[in-house]
Amino acid sequence: MTVHIIVDEARYTDIMEPVKVRAPSIRDVARIAGVSYQTVSRALNDSENIKSSTKERVLEVVEQLGYRPNQAARALVTSRSRTIGVLTSQVAHYGPSTSLQAIEEAAREAGYLITTTSLATSDYYAITDRLEHLMSQAIEGLVVIAPQVRVFDAIRELDIRIPLVTLDSTGRNDNSSLSVDQISGARLATRHLIDLGHRDIIHLAGPQDWIEAEARMRGFLDEVIEADLNVRAPILGDWTVDFGYHVGRELTRFRDFTAVFAANDQMALGLIHAFRDAGLDVPRDISVVGFDDIPEAAHYWPPLTTVRQDFVEIGRRSIALLLGELGGERNRHHDQISPELIVRDSTAFRR
Amino acid sequence: MTVHIIVDEARYTDIMEPVKVRAPSIRDVARIAGVSYQTVSRALNDSENIKSSTKERVLEVVEQLGYRPNQAARALVTSRSRTIGVLTSQVAHYGPSTSLQAIEEAAREAGYLITTTSLATSDYYAITDRLEHLMSQAIEGLVVIAPQVRVFDAIRELDIRIPLVTLDSTGRNDNSSLSVDQISGARLATRHLIDLGHRDIIHLAGPQDWIEAEARMRGFLDEVIEADLNVRAPILGDWTVDFGYHVGRELTRFRDFTAVFAANDQMALGLIHAFRDAGLDVPRDISVVGFDDIPEAAHYWPPLTTVRQDFVEIGRRSIALLLGELGGERNRHHDQISPELIVRDSTAFRR
DNA sequence: ACGACATATGTGACCGTACACATCATTGTC
DNA sequence: GACAATGATGTGTACGGTCACATATGTCGT
Structure with missing residues (x-):
């Protein structure tokens, strides 16, 4: 029994191996449909000048053969x-x-x-x-x-x-280019904090080499300067929630601020976590604003004030x-x- | 002055337009390097039989012309x-x-x-x-x-x-196939809740037609049945945090459970939010377990018990x-x- | 000096499609 | 019923590579 199976498999490979399992080409379709390859091409690219009965017949063969146009060939000729x-x-x-x-x-x-x-x-x-x-x-x-x-x-x-x-x-x-106006988004966030009476606002920025991070930082600085508050150098982050948490822990050692504007929601979450660990309440003791409005932001504790981008x-x-x-x-x-x-x-x- | 510039531009287009701006081909490289196209091909595919000096020369021309092999052509011939x-x-x-x-x-x-x-x-x-x-x-x-x-x-x-x-x-x-053993992951989560003394556990599952959701549900059911607890039909969710929140609101109307195992972290977050809104404390009143261990999970409030997958x-x-x-x-x-x-x-x- | 052999390079064919053009079939017009 | 106009279909060629094979060049032992 076992022997039989093995033999069968061997024969299978013997027969199968030499048979080119090349996918059907447009010429195969043409031959079977009894038309020229050009006509097949016309049927596929729904060109004008083709009799609907011919087109139908060709498409039938296409279906039957499971023919798929070769994109490489098409790309080659059409560039x-x-x-x-x-x-x-x-x-x-x-x-x-x-x-x-x-x-x-x-x-x-x-x-x-x-x-x-x-x-x-x-x-x-x-x-x-x-x-x-x-x-x-x-x-x-x-x-x-x-x-x-x-x-x-x-x-x-x-x-x-x-x-x-x-x-x-x-x-x-x-x-x-397409610009989400990051600068004005950041200004909105910052202005919101200023309107709430905050004077010592920290910005937890994204990595310096990201365009978005740079723009948000500029928006923050513009607004702070315009409001004539004293300007603190933003902290450069890496977008991650863990980083936000670590920064939060550091910041609680000083407490010379009442609000933080984080460059994304994740870092904001990390900050809030760190503040809570230190016994500080958000928003009672410290206000936090994020950026992005990811779906989770509304369900964080507390639900996060943030700037929405429509991704x-x-x-x-x-x-x-x-x-x-x-x-x-x-x-x-x-x-x-x-x-x-x-x-x-x-x-x-x-x- | 202005006229000059305009004339120049016009001439430019006149001259440029008819010139096919075709990208250099392997034959162009060959001609300039003074070898056959086959030799260029050898230089590019670091074949054995090619003199290093020839190869160098060819590659120089490649660099100079900014030649990029046409992948479509290559794909066509090599399939x-x-x-x-x-x-x-x-x-x-x-x-x-x-x-x-x-x-x-x-x-x-x-x-x-x-x-x-x-x-x-x-x-x-x-x-x-x-x-x-x-x-x-x-x-x-x-x-x-x-x-x-x-x-x-x-x-x-x-x-x-x-x-x-x-x-x-x-x-x-x-x-x-590669399987993260979702079933045993779900069992771990469920077992953890059972070990903590919970008897009425609800499972907030993912959409029924997802393989992962199905497996997690099975793991949950297996464990619950094995522990001889009464089996409650899982709630079918859609993975979103909002859905978790809505389910949470519904659930608080009954309070005939002490723990929920959510099929992902987002839904778990939504649940917790809803419970808190209803004045229920997690984990004091209700325990919640998630699934995935997304980076934020450790920073949710409360930090989420969950099952980690290494994505x-x-x-x-x-x-x-x-x-x-x-x-x-x-x-x-x-x-x-x-x-x-x-x-x-x-x-x-x-x- | 010569063939044997390895190394280096060149030539022809082909992959599967689209385009331009040639050809054949059909129709309408006077 | 001849002829142009139009519609439907077929043929040749090019796209840019790789492969198999042919050829040229260099190296070695005898």
């Missing part, structure tokens, strides 16, 4: 890959990953595929390496989410000539911009999305 | 796309997006690119549509993260013959499995990753 590259940092964060998903959906609807590559570190070599990696795939357009400062240098250096959309709030680049909209608009450029749109667009202050319970009047 | 497809649901969640990032990194190191497509809904048509979409790109392998039940049906139906790795804890499929490891191992199959590994592997119970402050002895 269109129908692929958009996305360079993103830290996809594991809520914002970028939400935008990424929206981008993928919008791109798919337009018939594009997304190739993603992410940036764990921010060193220049890694950035160029990822960009090269994407470019080698003949992507037709590039979206950069959550960009770091050096990304722009790398793009310039590599002389990337394809349509490019970035989330750039600085406006200092000549590609199309889905960001993703959609990025692709809309990119498709515009791919469609031959000449001039660069600078779309703006406005963030919104969401007041919850982590902020209160200064006592 | 290798060097691309791995990833089908993922709800990338915006921490787990999947973390795994995705790890997958991308691991794949990149092995010289593969990742093409992602995500599944917002779970309807069958959407699934086959996405799979078709991926298959049309001639991906060499497929990874399915956070799979839904119907994904397997779709894969079978579409007769997908490429190497496939799924996160499947059921073991009922014949592809290679990065999941991503890495998936690719390792897939690369194994791509490398000609014959037999299917079923790798297992064990989750771990992390006890924090959201659970306490039943009073």
